[in-house]
Amino acid sequence: xxTLGIDTATKVCAVALCRDGQPxxxxxxxxxxxxxxxxxxxxxxxxxxxxINKRDIELMSVSIGxxxxxxxxxxLATAEAIAYSLQIPLVGVDTLKALAYNIPVEGVLLAxxxxxxxxxxxxxxxxxxxxxxxxxxxxxxxxGGELGNILLAYMKPVVVxxxxxxxxxxxxxxVTCAPKTVSMPKALSVAMLGxxxxxxxxxxxxxxxxxxxxxxxxxEELWEQRQKNLAKSDE
Amino acid sequence: MSEKDIYILGIESSCDETAASVVKNxxxxxxxxxxxxxxxxxxFGGVVPEIASRKHIxxxxxxxxxxxxxxxxxxxxxxxxxxxxxxxxxxxxLVGVSAAKALAFANDKPLIGVNHLEGHVFANFLxxxxxxxxxxxxxxxxxxxxxLVVEDxxxxxxxxxxRDDAAGEAxxxxxxxxxxxxxxxxxxxxxxxxGNKKAIEFPRPMLPGSNDFSFSGLKSAVINYIHGLEQKGxxxxxxxxxxSFQAAIIDVLVKKSxxxxxxxxxxxxxxxxxxxxxxxLQDALASGxxxxxxxxxxxxxxxxxxxxxxxxxxxxxMYKNNEFSDYTLNANPSLQIGNR
Ligand SMILES: [Zn+2]
Numbered sequence: 001x002x003t004l005g006i007d008t009a010t011k012v013c014a015v016a017l018c019r020d021g022q023p024x025x026x027x028x029x030x031x032x033x034x035x036x037x038x039x040x041x042x043x044x045x046x047x048x049x050x051x052i053n054k055r056d057i058e059l060m061s062v063s064i065g066x067x068x069x070x071x072x073x074x075x076l077a078t079a080e081a082i083a084y085s086l087q088i089p090l091v092g093v094d095t096l097k098a099l100a101y102n103i104p105v106e107g108v109l110l111a112x113x114x115x116x117x118x119x120x121x122x123x124x125x126x127x128x129x130x131x132x133x134x135x136x137x138x139x140x141x142x143x144g145g146e147l148g149n150i151l152l153a154y155m156k157p158v159v160v161x162x163x164x165x166x167x168x169x170x171x172x173x174x175v176t177c178a179p180k181t182v183s184m185p186k187a188l189s190v191a192m193l194g195x196x197x198x199x200x201x202x203x204x205x206x207x208x209x210x211x212x213x214x215x216x217x218x219x220e221e222l223w224e225q226r227q228k229n230l231a232k233s234d235e
Numbered sequence: 236m237s238e239k240d241i242y243i244l245g246i247e248s249s250c251d252e253t254a255a256s257v258v259k260n261x262x263x264x265x266x267x268x269x270x271x272x273x274x275x276x277x278x279f280g281g282v283v284p285e286i287a288s289r290k291h292i293x294x295x296x297x298x299x300x301x302x303x304x305x306x307x308x309x310x311x312x313x314x315x316x317x318x319x320x321x322x323x324x325x326x327x328x329l330v331g332v333s334a335a336k337a338l339a340f341a342n343d344k345p346l347i348g349v350n351h352l353e354g355h356v357f358a359n360f361l362x363x364x365x366x367x368x369x370x371x372x373x374x375x376x377x378x379x380x381x382x383l384v385v386e387d388x389x390x391x392x393x394x395x396x397x398r399d400d401a402a403g404e405a406x407x408x409x410x411x412x413x414x415x416x417x418x419x420x421x422x423x424x425x426x427x428x429x430g431n432k433k434a435i436e437f438p439r440p441m442l443p444g445s446n447d448f449s450f451s452g453l454k455s456a457v458i459n460y461i462h463g464l465e466q467k468g469x470x471x472x473x474x475x476x477x478x479s480f481q482a483a484i485i486d487v488l489v490k491k492s493x494x495x496x497x498x499x500x501x502x503x504x505x506x507x508x509x510x511x512x513x514x515x516l517q518d519a520l521a522s523g524x525x526x527x528x529x530x531x532x533x534x535x536x537x538x539x540x541x542x543x544x545x546x547x548x549x550x551x552x553m554y555k556n557n558e559f560s561d562y563t564l565n566a567n568p569s570l571q572i573g574n575r
Binding site: 073076213 | 278279283285286288289291292293295296297300310326329331332333334335336337338340341342562563564566
């Protein structure tokens with residue numbers, strides 16, 4: 001199954017092609033360039049260089065979040081429009097799970113983290129068992145300070161990956177930082193994981209996915225806070 | 236041999252409407268799908284950019300799908316994909332731009348980045364069947380107030396614009412100050428119907444010798460008037476305030492338009508932008524234009540507010556002029572009219 005993967009959840013702009021279990025091509029840029037300008041040109045070059053006809057794609061896989069809200073929407077709008085045009089199914093894969101997929105090693109706890117702004121991080125925990133990736137702890141938003149204790153509580157060797165650069169120094173001993181080469185989102189992981197998750201499922205959707213924001217917009221949070229305060233002052 | 240029919244798919248997501256449309260030969264509307272977010276933003280008193288973007292990504296593909304289905308045109312039969320790339324909210328614009336670029340790429344179709352304001356002007360080609368450049372356009376929206384000469388289908392010259400608040404912005408701010416619900420423009424218009432427009436003499440800033448506009452002084456005068464009454468504990472005659480304020484803005488817009496019509500000798504003036512839906516403005520500008528021997532054309536109500544028909548129509552003329560965008564097209568939140 002020829003699968004196209006897209007990941008624009010972080011500063012990395014990544015596109016890749018795989019067929020069944022076989023990686024074919026990947027084009028990833030980690031230079032802070034705008035996704036909006038670069039994503040479709042990158043796709044175009046991917047197909048030109050591989051000589052693969054885009055009309056032969058059978059599955060569209062996109063990194064759905066958590067991540068930058070705008071980045072997620074650029075990736076999803078692009079993926080949906082391609083899936084719709086080619087009438088192929090679309091799968092959304094968890095950005096953190098796709099990161100853990102970069103390191104297929106058993107016996108360690110994989111802790112992908114992404115910057116959630118203002119000192120906060122998105123964190124989830126995964127573990128490989130018999131060649132399959134399992135979620136140990138679902139995603140939550142934690143502060144950089146809390147992270148170390150959360151990881152220590154598992155009493156297991158932990159490998160952090162993703163956007164850990166700002167908190168490397170505050171991580172406790174026993175927590176290893178993954179090499180940078182496997183720390184950034186990879187569209188190949190998105191494509192392969194998307195294909196795995198798609199197999200055996202009745203999925204004929206071209207669109208209708210929603211980014212995995214986790215957090216509501218600031219305006220909604222403020223509004224709700226105001227309503228609560230109003231309710232209190234009424235008492 | 237007759238020329239081949241041209242089908243343009245238009246896409247619009249610059250503010251709080253997600254819209255798509257198929258237009259044939261720049262004149263025949265085959266579909267006009269609009270998913271509005273007005274109710275979503277109402278409790279916040281205005282458009283919340285992040286919420287707008289979230290609604291756009293939810294609706295963009297269903298709206299495009301519906302536009303194609305209703306037009307009964309397959310993607311393969313579309314000649315080009317036209318999309319608003321500015322001005323507007325950047326996050327909102329990016330949803331439409333990303334979808335449009337991917338559609339163009341996946342279907343090997345030309346991509347056309349359209350200026351939203353030029354789209355508003357071009358909506359008038361569907362209202363006046365015989366409308367041809369050159370003509371004058373009064374662009375009045377939440378972000379813009381300008382007098383623009385449309386010299387030909389692809390050349391626009393701005394003669395004047397607002398130096399501070401746009402006309403629509405003044406409407407919205409006064410509406411909010413008066414506690415009216417979002418969007419404020421239509422609420423003021425409704426309220427004004429029950430008021431006396433001569434009740435309060437608000438200033439009419441004319442900026443003699445210039446074609447520019449300035450509405451912030453008028454806005455302050457209205458706010459001071461309301462505030463003054465409130466201080467004295469007197470009741471604010473809301474309907475009279477709305478009517479008098481609206482009359483002041485309309486007076487300025489009409490007089491300035493008349494001056495430019497006379498100076499340029501143009502015989503047609505068109506209304507464009509969200510405020511063009513205001514019936515009192517339409518009526519006053521129609522008679523004002525007639526006084527100086529010109530004719531007013533304005534879009535039908537559904538094409539006054541944001542829609543994708545106008546983007547497809549503008550796209551059609553750019554298609555004819557071989558003005559295409561490449562896949563690096565980005566959103567430009569502060570795009571100026573005439574800049575492409
Ligand atoms: Zn508009």
